[in-house]
Amino acid sequence: xxxxxxxxxxxxxxxxxxxxxxxxxxxxxxxxxxxxxxxxxxxxxxxxxxxxxxxxxxxxxxxxxxxxxxxxxxxxxxxxxxxxxxxxxxxxxxxxxxxxxxxxxxxxxxxxxxxxxxxxxxxxxxxxxxxxxxxxxxxxxxxxxxxxxxxxxxxxxxxxxxxxxxxxxxxxxxxxxxxxxxxxxxxxxxxxxxxxxxxxxxxxxxxxxxxxxxxxxxxxxxxxxxxxxxxxxxxxxxxxxxxxxxxxxxxxxxxxxxxxxxx
Numbered sequence: 001x002x003x004x005x006x007x008x009x010x011x012x013x014x015x016x017x018x019x020x021x022x023x024x025x026x027x028x029x030x031x032x033x034x035x036x037x038x039x040x041x042x043x044x045x046x047x048x049x050x051x052x053x054x055x056x057x058x059x060x061x062x063x064x065x066x067x068x069x070x071x072x073x074x075x076x077x078x079x080x081x082x083x084x085x086x087x088x089x090x091x092x093x094x095x096x097x098x099x100x101x102x103x104x105x106x107x108x109x110x111x112x113x114x115x116x117x118x119x120x121x122x123x124x125x126x127x128x129x130x131x132x133x134x135x136x137x138x139x140x141x142x143x144x145x146x147x148x149x150x151x152x153x154x155x156x157x158x159x160x161x162x163x164x165x166x167x168x169x170x171x172x173x174x175x176x177x178x179x180x181x182x183x184x185x186x187x188x189x190x191x192x193x194x195x196x197x198x199x200x201x202x203x204x205x206x207x208x209x210x211x212x213x214x215x216x217x218x219x220x221x222x223x224x225x226x227x228x229x230x231x232x233x234x235x236x237x238x239x240x241x242x243x244x245x246x247x248x249x250x251x252x253x254x255x256x257x258x259x260x261x262x263x
Contacts, residue, residue: 039089065099
């Protein structure tokens with residue numbers, strides 16, 4: 001059975017994409033689901049945070065630059081925990097994005113790379129760069145679902161609106177696109193009235209299907225990264241860990257619900 005492939009993306013940076021990929025993946029793995037993280041961001045924060053930086057074996061070698069890559073995705077995958085794995089990223093992905101411009105089927109290279117390993121995992125989570133370049137287009141066409149993390153401020157809300165518009169534009173251009181699974185409020189501090197107002201706006205938008213789980217702002221996330229772990233593994237009882245565990249359960253429920261409807 002093919003994996004459920006979920007992109008975590010927002011064209012605005014600093015909204016907790018990488019933290020969300022790592023902690024949702026860890027929560028899914030803890031719940032017994034084989035999960036692969038794909039670090040498609042040239043900043044490679046996910047890869048470096050887990051201590052798997054490797055100039056030879058990373059996603060750039062799979063996707064290639066102006067020509068097809070020389071490695072298969074299975075060649076570069078690193079085991080994080082028994083149920084969790086990582087396809088590392090690298091700064092060379094910035095050259096990949098430039099090189100893809102002259103490639104045939106340039107928008108489908110990630111989809112091609114993922115196909116041979118689809119039946120090895122139950123979930124594949126993609127961490128994409130905060131942009132709307134060819135790497136993100138590749139991710140939108142390779143994934144079935146997209147989750148959009150956002151902070152609770154007006155600037156982030158505008159960025160969210162632009163990204164939702166992009167999903168429609170990609171669908172119109174290519175005839176398919178990852179569908180919105182939900183919007184996730186991250187780095188949440190509900191003491192300011194403004195933050196509460198923005199959350200209310202999100203929750204009132206039925207088309208956004210904002211997740212019930214909200215991710216609190218906490219220094220513990222950085223402390224977990226210093227230990228090269230997700231917070232879910234580093235400190236399971238922490239409110240941030242519990243929030244991501246709840247989010248993972250919501251994701252499973254929504255995917256199951258929508259798959260049942262389609263079926």
